[in-house]
Amino acid sequence: MSGGAGPVLRVKGLGVTYGALVALDDVTWSVGAGEILGIIGPNGAGKSSCYDAVTHLVRRQGQVFLKGEEVTAVAPHLLAERGLKRAFQQNAFFHELTVLENMVTVLQDRYGTSLVAATLLPFSEARRRRAAVEDARQRLLRFGIPEMYHGLKPTNIPYGTQRMLSIALAYGSGAQALLLDEPAAGLGGVDMTHLVNLLLSLKNEGLAVVVIEHHMDLIMSVADRIVVLEQGRQIAMGTPHEIQSDPRVLEAYLGHTQ
Numbered sequence: 225m226s227g228g229a230g231p232v233l234r235v236k237g238l239g240v241t242y243g244a245l246v247a248l249d250d251v252t253w254s255v256g257a258g259e260i261l262g263i264i265g266p267n268g269a270g271k272s273s274c275y276d277a278v279t280h281l282v283r284r285q286g287q288v289f290l291k292g293e294e295v296t297a298v299a300p301h302l303l304a305e306r307g308l309k310r311a312f313q314q315n316a317f318f319h320e321l322t323v324l325e326n327m328v329t330v331l332q333d334r335y336g337t338s339l340v341a342a343t344l345l346p347f348s349e350a351r352r353r354r355a356a357v358e359d360a361r362q363r364l365l366r367f368g369i370p371e372m373y374h375g376l377k378p379t380n381i382p383y384g385t386q387r388m389l390s391i392a393l394a395y396g397s398g399a400q401a402l403l404l405d406e407p408a409a410g411l412g413g414v415d416m417t418h419l420v421n422l423l424l425s426l427k428n429e430g431l432a433v434v435v436i437e438h439h440m441d442l443i444m445s446v447a448d449r450i451v452v453l454e455q456g457r458q459i460a461m462g463t464p465h466e467i468q469s470d471p472r473v474l475e476a477y478l479g480h481t482q
């Protein structure tokens with residue numbers, strides 16, 4: 225299949241166990257190009273484990289399909305090469321590098337070069353390096369990270385901008401499907417608005433976006449469809465409107481103080 229109308233990412237019957245604990249049980253969903261799929265559920269429901277399962281970071285049951293091709297057995301770094309990218313719940317930066325250098329580093333797959341080439345071809349290497357830096361600069365701006373922060377270490381920029389940087393670094397040189405894990409954690413006010421605008425612009429560019437989120441207002445306003453997990457099981461799936469009036473969902477949320 226060459227792209228086409230089918231889902232970009234489809235998971236079927238995903239299951240994860242940690243010893244005796246069933247963290248995820250028979251979870252099935254798909255997300256298409258230009259769509260935002262939300263995943264919600266109380267703490268410990270299995271949301272992050274679901275991403276671990278999709279990206280093959282844990283032993284799991286079930287199947288994963290990327291653009292119609294089964295990729296269940298494909299290793300995590302090769303999934304990333306094929307356009308399945310993920311941001312983690314905690315910010316993950318190279319702390320010794322500047323914001324710009326962090327971005328250059330994740331563009332290595334596009335501009336990477338061997339040590340031999342760097343030694344024998346210093347001029348073309350310098351040219352390539354300049355192109356990588358300019359590309360990184362543009363990408364940071366596109367993800368809402370102003371130039372004034374590019375030369376700083378990630379921990380020295382405002383928290384809201386750090387969250388945007390996490391998304392930019394996960395997206396890297398490009399993605400077909402992007403998995404975000406609680407991108408709005410700790411955000412408020414104008415940062416939340418920036419995040420909503422970024423998610424909608426990624427969707428409008430045709431990316432398949434999956435967003436785990438605790439923040440109900442955010443997920444209800446951006447998601448096209450929502451999967452609800454509780455204790456590892458998928459208890460509902462539907463449009464935000466359907467989810468908001470689903471008795472099983474209300475019960476799951478009323479049973480846990482959020």
Ligand SMILES: Nc1ncnc2c1ncn2[C@@H]1O[C@H](COP(=O)(O)OP(=O)(O)O)[C@@H](O)[C@H]1O
Binds near residue numbers: 247265267270
């Ligand atoms: N590496 C692990 N080893 C053992 N148990 C884990 C591990 N990761 C997650 N769990 C457990 O699996 C369940 C689901 O966790 P998680 O997927 O992080 O939930 P969520 O992201 O929805 O809060 C929880 O009970 C959690 O304690």
Ligand SMILES: [Mg+2]
Binds near residue numbers: 271272273313
């Ligand atoms: Mg989590």
